[in-house]
Amino acid sequence: MSGKGIVHGLGVTLRHLLRTYWDDLKKGRRRYFNPEGIAYRQSPEVDGIFTVQYPEEKLPVPEEFRYLPFLVYDPGPAGEKVLRCTSCGICAKVCPPQCIWITRTTDPETGKPVPTPAEFAIDIDICMNCGLCAEYCPFDAIKMDHDYEIAGYDRMTTNIYTIEQLARSADYYRKIRPNAFASEEKDRLEREAAKAARAGTG
Amino acid sequence: MNDRLLSSTVDEAVSSRLSGLLTEDTRPGYSGYLVAPENLLEAVQILRDELGFDYLSSVTGVDYLEEDRLETVYHFYRSTGGSGLVLKSSCSRENGRIPSLTPIYPGAEFQEREAWDLLGIRFEGHPDLRRILMWEGFDGHPLRKDWREPYFEEEAKPFKSRWPDGKAVRSEEKTPFGDNVCFPPDFDPQTWQAEPETVIERLQQDEKPLADEEIQTDRIVVNLGPQHPSTHGVFRMTVMLDGETIVSLKPVMGYLHRNHEKIAERNTFLQNMPFTDRLDYLASMSNNFGYAIAVEKLMGVTPPERAEYIRVIMAELTRISSHIMTTGFLLNDLGAFFTPALYALEERELILDIFEMVSGSRMMCNYFRFGGVVRDIPEDVLGRIRQLVTDRLPRKIDELDSYLTNNEIVKTRCQGVGVLTDVQAIAYSAAGPILRASGVPYDVRRADPYSIYDRFDFDVAVQTHGDVYDRYLVRLQEMRESLKILRQALRDIPGGPVLAGKPQYQVRVPAGEAYGRVEGPKGELGFYVVSNGKPNPYRYHVRAPSFINLTSLETMCMHQKVADAVVVLGSVDIILGEVDR
Amino acid sequence: MNPSPESIQNQDYQIPVELRQQVTITTLDRIYNWGRRNSMWPMMFGLACCAIEMICTAASRYDFSRFGMEVMRASPRQADVMIVSGTVTKKMVPQIVRLYNQMGEPKYVIAMGACASGGGPFKEGYNVVSGIDKFVPVDVYIPGCPPTPQALLNGLITLQKKVDHETIKSARWYRSDPVPEIPVPILGPDLIDVRRIEAIRQTIQTLADEAGNRPQEGEA
Incomplete structure (x- = not known):
C-alpha cells in the first residue's frame, strides 16, 4: 500500500527520538560527565544520546592511539634529561614522508659518533601519524603521543618540532601507554639480567 | 564459445589458439605473454570472443627507461571466475604508439587516458585521448622515470639528507621558484596563453539526442562540482541538458590527484x-x-x-x-x-x-x-x-x-x-x-x-x-x-x-x-x-x-x-x- | 572605584564580585563576538580524507552543533568559516581561492590536517600545493593526519578564542575601502601564482642564463 513504507520510516525515527529521552530519564545525570557514563554511552548497547560533550568531557583514547611522535627521556642522576635516542637513524630511514631529521653528535676530540642526537627535528606539517618510527625503533626511544589538542595560529615558527618540543619523560610514556611500557620494561630487565649473567660467567 | 577451450587451462588454450600471435614472457619473476602492437587487436579479439576473457580488469604501463621502451600491461579475467591472463605490449618511448582497446573493451577508456596522461603512451584509435588527472597544457608525463618533480631530492628513499647530518629545512627553500612549481625554460608568463578547456566540445561531439524530441530546445551545459554538496568530494561532472534530460555527460577528475x-x-x-x-x-x-x-x-x-x-x-x-x-x-x-x-x-x-x-x-x-x-x-x-x-x-x-x-x-x-x-x-x-x-x-x-x-x-x-x-x-x-x-x-x-x-x-x-x-x-x-x-x-x-x-x-x-x-x-x-x- | 573605560574594553576585565548578581555589564565587543563565535557556519566543502573526519565531527557523536556550527552551507556566500579539509592540489587551488573570494566578510579559514597546513605526506608530489596558506590567509592550523574529530573541535574552539579577541574598531570588514580579492592562480605548464609572475619570469631568466653559461664554461 502506498505510504506504508514512509509511515514506518517515520516510526523508526520517532522511536530513535523517544529512546534518547527515555535513556536520559532512566539514567539521569549518571550518563554524563563521568568515566562510567562516557564508557556506557560509547558501548554497543547504548540506545540514547551518543554525543561526547567535548571539551567538558573527553572520549578516552585507547592505548594504541597515535598522533604525533615524541622522544622518551629518562631522568639522569643529576635530574637532567637523558634521551633514550641513540641517533641510529632507523626512524629517519623508515619514515614514509621523510619528515625526521637527525644530526648525530660527534665527539669533538676523536671525531667519532656519540650515541645521542645533537639535533632531532620532525616537521609535523608533513608527519602522517603512521607510527612506523615508533614501531621499528629498537631502543623504545620514539613513541606516538596521545595529545591531539595542538591547534595553533601559526605554523612557520612552531611546526618544526625540535628536541625541546619532542622530549617527554618516561613517566609520561608510562602514563599514556601502561601496557606497552610494562612489557618493554620487562624485556629490558631480562636483557640486562642475561647480560649480567653472561658477564658473570665470562 | 568452445567448451573444450573453456575447460582447459588458460595456458593450453592460449598456446593452442594464439600461438602465432603471442610469445611467453620469460623474464625471471614475470608471467603472461608478450604481443607485438600490430597483433594486439587480433589477439585480444580472440581472447574475448573465443577464450572467454571478457573482463579487462586493468590497463597500465611501465616505463623501462634503460631499455628505451614503454610497456603496456593488460590484465584479463573471465567474468565467470578463475585466474587471469596478463598481456604486455611494448612501444618506443619516443612517439610510441599502441592500438587502443577501447573499441573492444569500453572499460579501457579512462585507464588508457590515464596511461597517456601519466606515462605518455599514445593509444591509436582511442575516441577521446585527453589528459585525465592533470590538466591540458601540463608540462610532461610525470610517471616517466626521467621526469622529475620540483621537490625532487633523490631517486629513492630514504633520503641521505635526513641522517646522520639532518638539518630540518622546508622543501620550498631548496627550489629556485620557492614553491612546488617548475617551468620549462622557454616559458614566458607575459605572453603565454592558456589552453581552452575542451570538455564542452567533447560534450557536443558525444551528444545523444532524445529520440522523440517534442520541442526544439537549446542545449545548456551545467557544471556539477568540483565544489558541490553531492559529488562526494572534489569531483566534477559536466552535463549537457535538453530541458532537464541529460544528453551528454563527461566526468572531469584529478582535483585530488596527489601523485x-x-x-x-x-x-x-x-x-x-x-x-x-x-x-x-x-x-x-x-x-x-x-x-x-x-x-x-x-x-x-x-x-x-x-x-x-x-x-x-x-x-x-x-x-x-x-x-x-x-x-x-x-x-x-x-x-x-x-x-x-x-x-x-x-x-x-x-x-x-x-x-x-x-x-x-x-x-x-x-x-x-x-x-x-x-x-x-x-x-x-x-x-x-x-x-x-x-x-x-x-x-x-x-x-x-x-x-x-x-x-x-x-x-x-x-x-x-x-x-x-x-x-x-x-x-x-x-x-x-x-x-x-x-x-x-x-x-x-x-x-x-x-x-x-x-x-x-x-x-x-x-x-x-x-x-x-x-x-x-x-x-x-x-x-x-x-x-x-x-x-x-x-x-x-x-x-x-x-x-x-x-x-x-x-x-x-x-x-x-x-x-x-x-x-x-x-x-x-x-x-x-x-x-x-x-x-x-x-x-x-x-x-x-x-x-x-x-x-x-x-x-x-x-x-x-x-x-x-x-x-x-x-x-x-x-x-x-x-x-x- | 569606577573602572576606567579602557579597563572595560580590556577583554580580561572581570565584574567585581559584589556586583555580579545585580548588574550585567558588557562591552559591545564582547556581545558582538559572543554572537559571532556561537554561529560560525562552516562551508560544506570537503577535499580529502580529513573531510570524512569533518563529517564525523558534524555527526551525532561529536556534534559541533553544540557550538552553533551545524549549519553547513554549500554556498560560500552564506558561510563564515572555510575548513580546508584535505590535500590541496594544484588543479583544485583556483577553485578554493575563488570560493574564498566569494565568502562574505567576516571570514575565517581553518587548515585542517597536515596536508592543508603544509602539504603533508604528499608534499613532494608534483600536483600538491604545499599548504593553503600560500594562497589564502589561514587563521587556525590543526596538525594531525587526519586530525581526529576531537582535535578538529579543539581547533574550532581555538578559532572561537581568536574571535573573542577581535574588536569592532579594527575589524577589516567595516573599513570603507574594499577588501582586495586574492587573484585566482592559473594552470599553465605548472601552477602560476599571478602575484608572483614577475618573480617567476626572473627566475626562469636566471635559470636559463645559468644553463647557457655552463656549456660555454665546459667548452672553454
Whole structure:
C-alpha cells in the first residue's frame, strides 16, 4: 500500500527520538560527565544520546592511539634529561614522508659518533601519524603521543618540532601507554639480567 | 564459445589458439605473454570472443627507461571466475604508439587516458585521448622515470639528507621558484596563453539526442562540482541538458590527484603501506590487504593462520562500515538530509573504535605488514567485535532495511534509475556492487579466492535490474554476508603468532612483477607491483575500482533527469582519494 | 572605584564580585563576538580524507552543533568559516581561492590536517600545493593526519578564542575601502601564482642564463 513504507520510516525515527529521552530519564545525570557514563554511552548497547560533550568531557583514547611522535627521556642522576635516542637513524630511514631529521653528535676530540642526537627535528606539517618510527625503533626511544589538542595560529615558527618540543619523560610514556611500557620494561630487565649473567660467567 | 577451450587451462588454450600471435614472457619473476602492437587487436579479439576473457580488469604501463621502451600491461579475467591472463605490449618511448582497446573493451577508456596522461603512451584509435588527472597544457608525463618533480631530492628513499647530518629545512627553500612549481625554460608568463578547456566540445561531439524530441530546445551545459554538496568530494561532472534530460555527460577528475604512484615509486615497499590507507580512506584495511597480498606474492611469504583470520575480520568490518556509510549518504543524495547518514555514522563510529583500539588510528590504520599484521588483537577487543557482530550490527542493519527498503520515495527515486545491463557492466569493467547489481555474480572473494576466503560459507550478493535500487540492495545483502563471514572467523580464529618472521623495516623483494587483487567495498582493488630487486618498487600501480566504475557513468546517466545524476553518482560510491590517487 | 573605560574594553576585565548578581555589564565587543563565535557556519566543502573526519565531527557523536556550527552551507556566500579539509592540489587551488573570494566578510579559514597546513605526506608530489596558506590567509592550523574529530573541535574552539579577541574598531570588514580579492592562480605548464609572475619570469631568466653559461664554461 502506498505510504506504508514512509509511515514506518517515520516510526523508526520517532522511536530513535523517544529512546534518547527515555535513556536520559532512566539514567539521569549518571550518563554524563563521568568515566562510567562516557564508557556506557560509547558501548554497543547504548540506545540514547551518543554525543561526547567535548571539551567538558573527553572520549578516552585507547592505548594504541597515535598522533604525533615524541622522544622518551629518562631522568639522569643529576635530574637532567637523558634521551633514550641513540641517533641510529632507523626512524629517519623508515619514515614514509621523510619528515625526521637527525644530526648525530660527534665527539669533538676523536671525531667519532656519540650515541645521542645533537639535533632531532620532525616537521609535523608533513608527519602522517603512521607510527612506523615508533614501531621499528629498537631502543623504545620514539613513541606516538596521545595529545591531539595542538591547534595553533601559526605554523612557520612552531611546526618544526625540535628536541625541546619532542622530549617527554618516561613517566609520561608510562602514563599514556601502561601496557606497552610494562612489557618493554620487562624485556629490558631480562636483557640486562642475561647480560649480567653472561658477564658473570665470562 | 568452445567448451573444450573453456575447460582447459588458460595456458593450453592460449598456446593452442594464439600461438602465432603471442610469445611467453620469460623474464625471471614475470608471467603472461608478450604481443607485438600490430597483433594486439587480433589477439585480444580472440581472447574475448573465443577464450572467454571478457573482463579487462586493468590497463597500465611501465616505463623501462634503460631499455628505451614503454610497456603496456593488460590484465584479463573471465567474468565467470578463475585466474587471469596478463598481456604486455611494448612501444618506443619516443612517439610510441599502441592500438587502443577501447573499441573492444569500453572499460579501457579512462585507464588508457590515464596511461597517456601519466606515462605518455599514445593509444591509436582511442575516441577521446585527453589528459585525465592533470590538466591540458601540463608540462610532461610525470610517471616517466626521467621526469622529475620540483621537490625532487633523490631517486629513492630514504633520503641521505635526513641522517646522520639532518638539518630540518622546508622543501620550498631548496627550489629556485620557492614553491612546488617548475617551468620549462622557454616559458614566458607575459605572453603565454592558456589552453581552452575542451570538455564542452567533447560534450557536443558525444551528444545523444532524445529520440522523440517534442520541442526544439537549446542545449545548456551545467557544471556539477568540483565544489558541490553531492559529488562526494572534489569531483566534477559536466552535463549537457535538453530541458532537464541529460544528453551528454563527461566526468572531469584529478582535483585530488596527489601523485600516489609517483611518490610510491620513491618509497620503500614498507613505506607505501601507510600511503595505501589514504587511497580509499573509508576502507583503509582493504587497501592494506590488497597491497600486502601483491608484495607477499613477490616475496613468497605466507602469513600465519591467526594473522589471516585477523585480516579477514578487519577487511569485513571495513566493508560493513563503508557500505553502511554509502547507504546513509545515498539517502542524503536523495534529499533525506542527514538522518539516515547520522544513523549510519553511529554504527561506523563503533567500528572505527575497534580499528582505533587495534591499530591506533580511526581511519588510517596502517595495520598490515608483509607476512602478517602489526600486533595481535587483545581478547577484550575480540569480545567487543563479537558483541558488535552478534548483537548490535545485525539489529541496526535490519533497522536500516526496515525503514528504507520499502519506503515509497526511495523506490520511486531509485528503481529504474541509472540502469546498467550485465553486458554493459562487464564491457565497462565495472566492479563490486555495480557489477553484481547488474546480475553478474562476480566477487573476487569467490571468483579467484585469496587469503582464506575459500573456507567461509557465504553467498555472493547479486541482483538483476542493475539500477540504483538494486545497488542499494546488493550493499545491504553484502553487509549481512560480511556478518556471516565475521561470525565464522570469530568462531574459528586460532591462537599463535601474527607475523611470519621478524619485524623488519627493509624487506627483500626479489625482482619480478605481481598483481594482487582483493574485493574491496567499492569493487576489485588491484595492486600491480614491479620490483627490480631494489628496496623500492620500480613500478606501482593501483587498479582503483571507483575510478574505473566511473567509465560507465555516462551510460548510466544518459537520458535521465539531471537530479538523478546525483543519485546515480551516489550509488556508484566513489571515493576521490581512490579515483584520483 | 569606577573602572576606567579602557579597563572595560580590556577583554580580561572581570565584574567585581559584589556586583555580579545585580548588574550585567558588557562591552559591545564582547556581545558582538559572543554572537559571532556561537554561529560560525562552516562551508560544506570537503577535499580529502580529513573531510570524512569533518563529517564525523558534524555527526551525532561529536556534534559541533553544540557550538552553533551545524549549519553547513554549500554556498560560500552564506558561510563564515572555510575548513580546508584535505590535500590541496594544484588543479583544485583556483577553485578554493575563488570560493574564498566569494565568502562574505567576516571570514575565517581553518587548515585542517597536515596536508592543508603544509602539504603533508604528499608534499613532494608534483600536483600538491604545499599548504593553503600560500594562497589564502589561514587563521587556525590543526596538525594531525587526519586530525581526529576531537582535535578538529579543539581547533574550532581555538578559532572561537581568536574571535573573542577581535574588536569592532579594527575589524577589516567595516573599513570603507574594499577588501582586495586574492587573484585566482592559473594552470599553465605548472601552477602560476599571478602575484608572483614577475618573480617567476626572473627566475626562469636566471635559470636559463645559468644553463647557457655552463656549456660555454665546459667548452672553454
